[in-house]
Amino acid sequence: MPRMYAAESALDHRTADPAPSGAPAAAPAETRTEAATRDLRRVPIHPDHWYPLAWSREVKAGQAHGVQFAGDPIVLVRTATGKIFALEDRCAHRQVPLHAGVVDGESIRCCYHGWTYDCSGRCIDVPYLGKERLPNGVRAYPCEERAGLIFVFPGNPALAGQQPLPEFASVADKHYKTRRFGREVKCHYSFMHENLMDMNHQFLHRRQMGMMRARSLGRRRGADFVEVDYTFSREGGKQPMGEALVFSKEGGEGNKDVMTVRTGYPYQTLKIRSGSGTLVMDLWIAYVPLDAAQRTNRTFGMLSIRRPGIPFALDLAWPLLVWFTERIFKEDRWIVEREQEAHDRQGEDWNHEVFPVIRDLRDLLRECGGRTVIPIQRLETQV
């Protein structure tokens, strides 16, 4: 896999760059200029993918629901017959949000002067104009519903058919119980990917998990993915109940559970397989930028846990698992928001990564992301 990637330390004159364990002896150096143009935190997410923009339950029959993708307002409309469509969330007339309008049969009527649009975005009625004089309408987006999520394709609609929607095998499988969760996090999506993939950050969760040591078994890289396998050993503390629901009971050094974390652009998965190869935990997660600066993302997660042999055991333990995962998620959210704050203050990416998996991941996110640069606001020095 001969690939070009930055010796990130070249970006940071403050820190030296000893090659980390397992890193290639001499990574080709990226020039300062090139690096600056590809500050990872200013790479926009690539729009030519399917992104979940809402949970199905958020869009009720006969109602409209306003969402955002990277600063673009989008209205999700569910007609009385249950059909879903997605349009630009603005009336072509005075630009007010269509989501404040009235769902009328298979169309949506703007709340202000009553201009009406069908599922293709065509304007089909202006109450005070003749039908032969109707103005053009607004953009429609490809829109699909799957596994309780509403997916929209915000990029070039001609490419929507080529891009597969994610599969959710465990969600549909009755051997698993699935928790849907999510929240807004005030950071660039890349921090989320790096957080989950670098299992050396168990130290952050020491109060929840005790002292766990992750060991990387190896990594794989393709054109649109990076993945890494881990095993874990306990260095101190007791195994918490929440964790016991997921990891095998053998525990300690003998634990043969293998965790695989994968970014398959633009999604992320985390799977835990027992020594015997059974998939015991299956997490799918997407980070959807909300604002134009892509400094806030909405997380959509599906966490499927394999039911143990004993009936209802998992259901009984479920509240504990919810509590445990919420605590972990809260710590992760806190730390990635601090990372974003530091980037905002520093004005560029001072990250000094030493872990090869994360270097690969950063490279992947740069390569698969949009080709433009997110504009940011800067203080001007005026003299």
Next chain:
Amino acid sequence: MPRMYAAESALDHRTADPAPSGAPAAAPAETRTEAATRDLRRVPIHPDHWYPLAWSREVKAGQAHGVQFAGDPIVLVRTATGKIFALEDRCAHRQVPLHAGVVDGESIRCCYHGWTYDCSGRCIDVPYLGKERLPNGVRAYPCEERAGLIFVFPGNPALAGQQPLPEFASVADKHYKTRRFGREVKCHYSFMHENLMDMNHQFLHRRQMGMMRARSLGRRRGADFVEVDYTFSREGGKQPMGEALVFSKEGGEGNKDVMTVRTGYPYQTLKIRSGSGTLVMDLWIAYVPLDAAQRTNRTFGMLSIRRPGIPFALDLAWPLLVWFTERIFKEDRWIVEREQEAHDRQGEDWNHEVFPVIRDLRDLLRECGGRTVIPIQRLETQV
């Protein structure tokens, strides 16, 4: 009336521009560049007019009151003898607001070091300087009180004498009862003018008014005004009580009430005359920009309703009318703030107007407004 005005659709490549009913067959096209320089939402209000900056009751004898006009702080001072004057709201010394000072006879004394100014803005005392060494003072503004409003002339004071103050005939007439109302609205003043003049927006108030259909009877345009006449017919729902106080009782198709909405720059009026020509409702309204970006305006409204034959009937019904107009005003405020938000996000005026009256109005506001361009803050693209 051979006038140049933009086929606004030329500004918006997203929507086609079918000529609306009653629109001229071929409006002269404004070039893209010219249009961009005259984005209506960046046209400052023209300062060479009298603007209400406060209600008389807000400025008590012996007190000072700080207000804003388009980012300029102005202090209104009422002396113990009841006289009103208006100055820049800053001390010439350290720039702190004079409105925090002490009214002292016919002058105002800054709260910090006691510098004192008379009604012409001249500095007449610095407690620790000799009288022969007094520094220059601050700017004074022409200031007049009428009908419970304090008017200030923020532009070139030499022109104040040439510009008439508004007349308030109905306010002074005992056959009418007047409601004074107003509030801050977070949008450019032009959205307010367009909102009130386009009666096709009755759809917005469908919950308050039922389904009313406005019909435009014709429009007139002069150098400093646009006006339009409407009749109304009910398409559905029951006439609400609040509305019945204003419109004649005949109702339905037979209703001969005519509403005239007029922007006589920079004010706006809405008058309803019955079939017999009696003025039954007389609204005067002004929208005063508060901040430098002119993204917030304070509305000053005077709503005069003609008393019916039965004594006290209007007084009894007054609370209902207040409630009704507040509900309507709240909906209008909500929608114009959404329009402003859309403009802020889009960064230019995507408005696609099809109604000729509003095209005329937009043209008027551009022509009568200030000649500069309101600066706005933009995200920079830095690469």
Next chain:
Amino acid sequence: MPRMYAAESALDHRTADPAPSGAPAAAPAETRTEAATRDLRRVPIHPDHWYPLAWSREVKAGQAHGVQFAGDPIVLVRTATGKIFALEDRCAHRQVPLHAGVVDGESIRCCYHGWTYDCSGRCIDVPYLGKERLPNGVRAYPCEERAGLIFVFPGNPALAGQQPLPEFASVADKHYKTRRFGREVKCHYSFMHENLMDMNHQFLHRRQMGMMRARSLGRRRGADFVEVDYTFSREGGKQPMGEALVFSKEGGEGNKDVMTVRTGYPYQTLKIRSGSGTLVMDLWIAYVPLDAAQRTNRTFGMLSIRRPGIPFALDLAWPLLVWFTERIFKEDRWIVEREQEAHDRQGEDWNHEVFPVIRDLRDLLRECGGRTVIPIQRLETQV
């Protein structure tokens, strides 16, 4: 003392500039361009001094505490043995704040992936890297503790030894009782210096102090200081209790107390000596910029009052003195924040100073301050 300083009125075309009482007849005029580059409110505080960044009691043993100096995050660490050290408040790895980490012996461990730093900022452990491969660490700052304050030297560390720490003679003297106080104030530090030094601002405190007239006895200026002596006479009102604790009882015209206010860059002191020469009040105060724009400062004040002959009299009166000084401080904070607001709106320094002491002070702050210009955010005019 032949010195160049601006006739500040040259900056302000709005106000004339009569020479104030006692001012030199013809001050050399600063050109407009030169003045603009040295807008005092955009002069950064000079970093090559010792600044108090926290009270000792805020940093407990075994804990870390995050502070700011002019936008630079700094972590103060007190080890279990009580030793204090100061580092950049960021992990070299992912830039998250070290103050959220764990104090571990004489070092601090980052909360995220456990990177560990000693008191010199050297990285001494990355749990998942070999010790021979450790990355560089972060910057350490000279740090000293004195009189209950933690001082840091944020500038060139090679100069720390040449710059003396402040002396606190009265604080250590049992004849005095000391109050430590402080708060955040949202203004440039220069407004604080000018406020305290210009005793003509007694008018601001007329409700607390009655009408007091300050009389300047003379001023002195050196390379790094300005100082001025005042006496006071009462023009009206009764002497308040709080004030009586400080000033001698003779009162009125016969009062021989002399107040000396001094800015000895970057600190300020205010001393009151009785007619017999006894130091009755001794205030030391520092204003530490927190944000990069230096629009917020944290004030650290030490107010020492000489104990009167009667034992415990001062202790009994102490709550009254606290209340009195808090009231005064609140008024001062309010007014300097209004000054900053005016500067923000005006975009440059319109100050029109007529008092020679303050002209000297402004000159000193310009000369002793940093050589760069604080960047500020400006609205762009886009056409």
